[in-house]
Amino acid sequence: MAAILEEIISHKRIEIKSLDTQQIIRNRKPVSFRERLEASDTMAVIGEVKRASPSRGDININIKPEGQAAKYVSGGVDAISVLTDKNYFKGSMRDLEAVKCAVGVPVLNKDFIIDERQIDRAYLYGADVILLIVAALDDAALKRLYDYAGTYGLESIVEVHTEAEMERALAIGPELIGVNNRDLKTFEVDVANTERLLAKYGDASTHFIAESGIKTEADAERMRDAGASALLVGETLMRAAQPDATIRSLKVPRR
Numbered sequence: 001m002a003a004i005l006e007e008i009i010s011h012k013r014i015e016i017k018s019l020d021t022q023q024i025i026r027n028r029k030p031v032s033f034r035e036r037l038e039a040s041d042t043m044a045v046i047g048e049v050k051r052a053s054p055s056r057g058d059i060n061i062n063i064k065p066e067g068q069a070a071k072y073v074s075g076g077v078d079a080i081s082v083l084t085d086k087n088y089f090k091g092s093m094r095d096l097e098a099v100k101c102a103v104g105v106p107v108l109n110k111d112f113i114i115d116e117r118q119i120d121r122a123y124l125y126g127a128d129v130i131l132l133i134v135a136a137l138d139d140a141a142l143k144r145l146y147d148y149a150g151t152y153g154l155e156s157i158v159e160v161h162t163e164a165e166m167e168r169a170l171a172i173g174p175e176l177i178g179v180n181n182r183d184l185k186t187f188e189v190d191v192a193n194t195e196r197l198l199a200k201y202g203d204a205s206t207h208f209i210a211e212s213g214i215k216t217e218a219d220a221e222r223m224r225d226a227g228a229s230a231l232l233v234g235e236t237l238m239r240a241a242q243p244d245a246t247i248r249s250l251k252v253p254r255r
């Protein structure tokens with residue numbers, strides 16, 4: 001595991017000790033990102049609320065998440081990702097809740113999930129989708145957490161960066177796989193990683209989401225041509241003067 005991921009996960013182990021295991025009333029039906037993606041004739045875009053990151057430091061820390069989310073929606077975003085980790089990304093579950101209250105599109109709880117209680121919390125705060133990072137989980141935990149999210153009707157994006165992780169992800173038959181272009185060992189970002197992995201695995205019956213380092217319409221076209229049907233975009237939108245216009249430019253027609 002990359003050193004930064006190891007460090008984040010060891011903080012998560014401490015964080016989850018104080019998570020409440022209260023009984024959760026399952027009376028909310030999550031909004032499906034997969035259905036929206038399948039109905040779209042353009043590249044789907046997940047806009048991310050990302051105040052800061054380990055690789056970039058502060059990006060836009062004083063942002064109002066609900067205001068940023070509203071700009072994303074006016075650009076036609078298909079889902080909104082909210083980074084809720086506090087220590088490394090300066091986010092919170094309150095950010096996610098604020099976004100959920102402000103928009104109707106699916107909301108992704110972007111965090112480092114290693115325990116069922118984090119999934120309970122994601123549902124409780126209004127998430128529709130969660131992220132499971134293959135590099136942070138063994139096979140048994142990956143399957144267990146994937147299935148557990150499904151009991152709430154939450155969709156999971158199963159994130160990979162390497163071929164070995166792709167093999168492990170495909171073994172559980174997920175509907176959504178995120179291909180991260182960021183190497184967490186070096187922080188190097190290269191959209192060619194999606195091209196490389198999808199040249200080998202692009203025929204699998206799943207939806208591929210290209211994550212990280214996407215800036216321009218040309219990047220979106222490259223990701224589409226590689227076989228991705230969605231993009232996850234953080235820093236570019238957080239720094240954009242007009243995020244709505246940037247989103248429109250990334251929603252390139254599907255082939």
Ligand SMILES: O=C(O)c1ccccc1NCC(=O)[C@H](O)[C@H](O)COP(=O)(O)O
Binds near residue numbers: 182214
């Ligand atoms: O962004 C980081 O520095 C980072 C470091 C360690 C673990 C995860 C990290 N990023 C999470 C993400 O996956 C990105 O926020 C997401 O893919 C958007 O990336 P970008 O468009 O490049 O901001």
